Amino acid sequence: MSEWTGRRVEAEVGAVAHGGHCVARVEGRVVFVRHALPGERVVVEITEDKGGSFCRGDAVEVLQAAPGRVAPPCEYARPKGCGGCDWQHADAGTQRGLKAAVVAEQLSRLGGVEWDVEVEDLPGGLGDWRTRARLAVDRSGRAGFRAHRSHRVIPIADCVIAAPGTVEEVVDRTWRTGAEVAVSVDSTGRTHIAELTERGRRVRHVVGAPESTELAARREWRVDAHGFWQVHPDAADVLAEVVERWADVPDGGCAWDLYAGAGLFASVLARRAATVVAVEADRPAAEHGAENLADLPQVRVFAGKVEDVLAAEELPAPDVVVLDPPRKGAGGEVVSAIAAREPARVVYVACDPAALARDVATFAGLGYALRDLRAFDAFPMTHHVECVALLAR
Structure with a gap:
């Protein structure tokens, strides 16, 4: 030491x-x-x-x-306390300003792009927004969140950013030592709780069901109750609206939706496209996507890693590509495969500004420039920020 x-x-x-x-x-x-x-x-x-x-x-x-x-509204947002929130000691405008500065700095340093970034707020304020959470369990069976950069569990009584129907349904119970507890509340207000092993495998459903119902983009979605879905209740609608507008799919054209999840962006692309290719590595999510979009015959869903599907399948040439990769970004192999098909536009949804900036730089080397960018405070009180970038040849 x-x-x-x-x-x-x-x-x-x-x-x-x-x-x-x-x-x-x-x-x-x-x-x-x-x-x-x-x-x-x-x-x-x-x-x-x-x-x-x-x-x-x-x-x-x-x-x-x-x-x-400002004074943090949560007693656990302190040194040696919960590691979940980063900016509870800052007011709303300051939080958004800090995130904007980070996005701009990452784009400049890693992406080689100077951009004046503004982070937009979403409805609902700073608290009660997180509809999905995972809690750890300490040796006494109490649920809580981990300290920053630590496995130490901080038992909690409540959480100021958690949506009603989530954390308060978990913390008053005793759980299996060493397990994790996944909790979510869906768009219908129904709570779902599952106890997980340390490796994330479900042991038992305590409340609700394995699947939940979400409402977004004027559709109803069946999704994994504890899998990926936007955790802010307004984020899915806002992002789908921006993606649809910026994609600007020509009538009868072709669009790719990479890292498609349960099919949210594919659904809005299909409003104008004659062909939509949706690719998702997580098989249960891909199966949900196929079920959710069964009424849209122009959508074809592939289950597999994006890089593998792009290399192995004879896919139709896209007019536009939408991608929403995990936090590590798409990476050079996927970016190169997209650019090789020469879509007119690329709409990139990103939850990590560093990964976005690295991929923007890779796209730039292949002839695509950043044309527009919007950033949203979809994770208030934390350092996370959701961005949508438009790139064009």
Whole structure:
């Protein structure tokens, strides 16, 4: 253990960085500081030091506060507390400004693009929005969330960002030691709870059913109650609207929906396209997609990794490609395969600005430029932000 771990130092807090912290410099070293805001002077307790040029710490005392600072509404949003929320100590406008700065910095540094980013809010405010969550279980059988960069479980009584019908239905029960508990509330207001093993396999359904019902894009969706679906109740509708408008599929054209999930974007592409190819690696999600879109004969669903399907199948040439990859991004192989088919437009939905920026740079090398970008605060109080990027040849 380094001599800096546990040490307390005063620091001037600099710019925000990707990951829910800000950058300070102490004695020639970079310190990534949580629970601080740019421009503040704070006392930092070093929490992690593996040697080298940087370490990590928490602001345990604020000597000079920034204008956007507020008292965190949750008692667990503190140093050594829950690691789920990053920006509860900032007001709504400041949170969105921090996220905008991160997206712009990532696009500049990793993507080679200078862009004036604005993060738009979604309806409903900062709390009571998270409709899907997973909680860990401590040795006493109590449910909670893990501390930042730790396996330590923080038992909780409530959660300010959780939607009604989720966390409060879990925390008053005793659970199997070492398990995880998945909870969701769907668009009909029905709660679903499952107890999972450490590897994520379901042991038993406690409340509700394996499938849930969601409403978005003027359709009803059957989805895995604990699989992927947008966790903010307004995000699916907003993203589908932007994707449909920016895709601008020509009447009778062809569109690809890669990383298609249960088929949300494929459904809006099919309003004008004669052919929609939807590709999803998770077989249960792909099966749900095929069921959800069974009334749209122009949609063909492939179950398989995107890179494998693009390499193995004779797919029709796309006029537009929509992709919504996981947090790590699409990567060079998939981006190259898309560019090789020369679609007029690419609509990229991203939950990680660094991955988006890297893929934007790869697209640029293959003849596609960033033409528009919108960012949404689909995860208030956290450092996460959802972006939609339009690229064109």
